[in-house]
Amino acid sequence: MDDERTTIAGHPLVRLLRRDDDREAWVAADGEGAGVELHRATAGRDAVLAREAEAVAAAAHPHLVPVLDVAHDGGAVLLRPLLPRDLAGWLVARGAPEPGEAVTALAPVAAALAALHAVGAAAGGVTAQAVRLDADGAPLLMAEGAAVEQSPPTAAWRESSAAVARDAAGWRALAETLLDAAGEPLPPEVERALAERDLAAAGDALLAAWPALPLALEAPRASAPARRPAPVRRRERPDGLRATWDAVAAALDRMLGGATGGRAPSATAAQLRVPAALLHRAPAAMRAVRPRFWLAAGAGAAALALAGGLAATADGSSAATPPEPTPAVVSTPAPAAATEGSAPPTPTAEPAPPTSAPAADDPVAATRALLAEREACLDAADAGCLVGLHDPASPLLAADDPWRMPADGQPELVQRLGDAWLLRIASGTAPASVLVMSTEAGWTLRDAWEG
DSSP, X not given: OOXXXXXXXXXXXXXXXXXXXXXXXXXXXOTTSOEEEEEEEOTTOHHXXXXXXXXXXXXXXXXXXXXXXXXXXXXXXEEEEOOOOBHHHHHHHHSSOOHHHHHHHHHHHHHHHHHXXXXXXXXXXXOTTTEEEOTTOOXXXXXXXXXXXXXXXXXXXHHHOHHHHHHHHHHHHHHHHHXXXXXXXXXXXXXXXXXXXXXXXXXXXXXXXXXXXXXXXXOOOOOOOOOOOOOOOOOOOSTTHHHHHHHHHHHHHHHTTXXXXXXXXXXXXXXXXXXXXXXTSOHHHHTSHHHHHHHHHGGGHHHHHHHHHXXXXXXXXXXXXXXXXXXXXXXXXXXXXXXXXXXXXXXXXXXXXXXXXXXXXXXXXXXXXXXXXXXXXXXXXXXXXXXXXXXTTOGGGGOSSOXXXXXXXXXXXXXXXXXXXXXXXXXXXXXXXEEEEEETTEEEEEEEEEO
16 A cells, blocks of 8 residues: 555554554544554455454454444554554553452453353464553453364364464463563463463463452553653633633642642542542652542533533623733833933833734644643643633543653644544654544644554
């Protein structure tokens, strides 16, 4: 395929991930601009992807990366969720996991393989790169090349299938790697289950050996080059909206104890289903930006506050009229030739010079300015500023670890989608994609994803 082509099956392409004998894999965007992983068969290999979709659909296991859609455009096309983090990268960052973390990473994959075997299919092997991690750290097996071999399955098929044997051997190698990093051997009960190619029993035996623990996802970040400070530009919103944004940000601060001197979270925070680990953080940590992002989307409380504020503003019943911007007072120095004894000049009120904004028809410049301002807000832990920079429905407001613009990132336009603009962030360290919205209130960030 020509790399200059911009779409496959109507999906804008963002970045090529890889090509091999069977397929080419891309980061693409769906109809709403969200990231997806698009696989298209190379010439003559349509059957490989068709069998893969059949096997994944037949197993229907929650720890298999699902097939979202199928199409044909110069070859069979599969769309799957974009899960850029894999188990290999996690293990490198983690170093020495706890045995319980190994259980969490391995047991669901064993169950997913067992679900494939139960419908007469096999993945044909397992690698750490093929195990993807979702935002919560749950493992999902990509199962590229999976195929149904025997339907209905039989014990004789499971004992003789080379693909099932590769599944068992691949899972065992993965288990030995993780447990060795944790300083533990493979339990004998797991060994016996693998000898019988019983992946379900192997996963159960692992769960019986150690209690499962959540994967530690917040490994220390590598130090990045220093950023040039960007000025924080307060955005003018339609009447009443700016005051509502500020009220939402203040409410979030109060929920987290930011304005209560670190007292225990209120019942409102509990109703928002804040993660338990977050509720037990130290007061200083609870005033960080990331917990505000959790609360901004928790149970829709911020959206409800916003909607209520807008409604009150519309009918004039309860919203206070937002104050007019206060002009900056500029003191004018006395002229050198002033008459002796004359009254000194009076300071005059002049509007502060407006911050130059990118042209409305230049999404690249607008995105560059928007993301620079967002980085300044994150560095300053300014919740009100952050809320104002995001689209109210942005999933970034619910992100456990807010996406950060790489220091060497440069936005490049991919495609316009109505009032939305899809851009790739070219970077040698952390390439990404962003979706920005152009509205009457200005440019806002709708979504961002790595890869």
